[in-house]
Amino acid sequence: MVRLILDSSTGGYPVLIGTNLQRDLRNVVTRLDPTGAAIVTDTNVRPYALKVAKAIKRAGLKTSIHAIPASERSKSMTQLEAVLSFLERQHIDRGGCVIAVGGGTVGDLAGLAAAIWQRGVRLVAVPTTLLAMVDSSIGGKTGVNGMRSKNAIGAFWQPSAVISDLATIESLPVPNYRDAFAEVVKYAVAVDRGLFDLLQRNGPRLVERDAGMLERVVFRCVAAKALIVAKDERDRGPRAILNYGHTAGHALEAATAFRVSHGRAVAFGMRVAGRIAMGLDLCSKRTVDAQDELLDAFGLPDKPPHADPKRVLAAMAADKKARRGKVAWVMPRRIGHAEIGHTVPGALVRRVITRSLA
Ligand SMILES: NC(=O)c1ccc[n+]([C@@H]2O[C@H](COP(=O)([O-])OP(=O)(O)OC[C@H]3O[C@@H](n4cnc5c(N)ncnc54)[C@H](O)[C@@H]3O)[C@@H](O)[C@H]2O)c1
Ligand SMILES: [Zn+2]
Structure with missing residues (x-):
């Protein structure tokens, strides 16, 4: 496993890259000590999100999973609203955190939800595609698509940690x-x-x-x-x-x-x-x-x-x-x-x- 600490205007955060990182995820979440954790994923990645949920429960936190339809079309205001109401139902307050488990689609959508819910709650990115690991999980750009233009509605919101588990790459479509x-x-x-x-x-x-x-x-x-x-x-x-x-x-x-x-x-x-x-x-x-x-x-x-x-x-x-x-x-x-x-x-x-x- 390799670990980097990245700098951002809102503080440094760790990026962990390795295989089977559930225990590391648990440690990271324990250190963040959130009041609650809500997992956002998509329908294809749900099996791995369940593993993430288990690791979070081991950290002594209650959590639940919201799975969006696996499609670029999910980067929409409709799905954003659904994620926000999920966070509300889960009673995520300012001390809580959103855990985005999936590719760039989930990352962009859940990232924007984290940026605006309660005017910003912490975000843990758990990228599960190679693109999300090398690109979309880094840099703090989040967003959904407008009616006609891609990524038109968004915010800059840096994560509190990025956990790239290379075991997830095995199941990626070619x-x-x-x-x-x-x-x-x-x-x-x-x-x-x-x-x-x-x-x-x-x-x-x-x-x-x-x-x-x-x-x-x-x-x-x-x-x-x-x-x-x-x-x-x-x-x-x-x-x-x-x-x-x-x-x-x-x-x-x-x-x-x-x-x-x-x-x-x-x-x-x-x-x-x-x-x-x-x-x-x-x-x-x-x-x-x-x-x-x-x-x-x-x-x-x-x-x-x-x-x-x-x-x-x-x-x-x-x-x-x-x-x-x-x-x-x-x-x-x-x-x-x-x-x-x-x-x-x-x-x-x-x-x-x-x-x-x-
Ligand atoms: N925020 C940024 O800086 C940034 C940068 C680059 C791209 N993006 C955005 O990222 C999106 C593309 O991301 P992507 O390529 O990760 O696509 P994606 O998130 O749409 O995932 C592609 C497909 O792979 C499935 N999948 C994800 N992880 C899997 C796994 N481990 N095993 C099997 N299937 C899996 C998904 O369900 C989906 O069907 C675009 O919306 C793009 O705009 C954002
Ligand atoms: Zn690109």
Whole structure:
């Protein structure tokens, strides 16, 4: 098991990464000494949430479980209201805590509920997907979707502890596991050369979900994200580096009405960003090739996504308009180092997108 203490404006909190962490969870909750604990999970993760409930009961606390339907659609005001009434029924007061057991969907929804219930109660994150472990459980962004726009309603709310039990990864569906590697490769290319080397050397072990190797990878990703977030907790500047691959990625998601998954879209976006950077002489072909080979090794994507380049470019133009004409690209310079705030000529974007989807 590895343990990090992360800094936030509201105090430091531990992140535990290992296998079968029920006893550690019990110790963490005992130390927080809440007046009550309410578990939020989804219907697929309920069996593991039951184990979490057992550990909490061993800490001498009463607890109960609220399971939302397992779907991105659960990031809604309706489900938020259901979670809030659950907290009310459980008599969670200002000294209580919410325990979010699940992937990013549960984390975002339960996190927002914790942020606003009683004007904020403590949150313990127990991520059960690789994406939630390396990305969504760290950094304090919580939220639900608006009618038309993703994550439109939310709050910054830092957890009091994050407990990443790698045993949960075993049951993850392949596409969800594979997709998370897009964000992992993102950290490696944008900020962590050591992580890149680790991934390059251990592709097959990671594809087989080797827990020891996953522990090292999750640790490095959490550390990478935490360092960036510490500089910019409220996402006003340097945190934009985490958008590497997301400019073209989001456009591809929008252009395909989200038929291309987020991970695949981000992988596409990184390939595009690499080619644009090369076109601007910001990085070498070797860098782009190394990135693309690593994405290939994790099956991201095994073939170019089906999408009409015109639609992707239109989605990008719409996004540009929404940002009042400013699209700041994150450009790779070399493996382990990307830069924010680049402007890219439209003709180059059009050329690269069109070729990448051919
Ligand atoms: N807050 C942030 O900073 C942040 C960052 C990145 C992504 N997100 C959000 O995270 C969400 C995506 O998260 P996700 O990829 O974890 O998806 P998810 O939470 O929707 O989970 C994907 C599927 O896997 C199931 N599942 C979860 N854990 C499992 C396990 N251990 N075994 C078997 N099945 C399991 C879920 O029930 C669900 O069906 C998106 O809504 C995205 O907006 C938030
Ligand atoms: Zn992402």
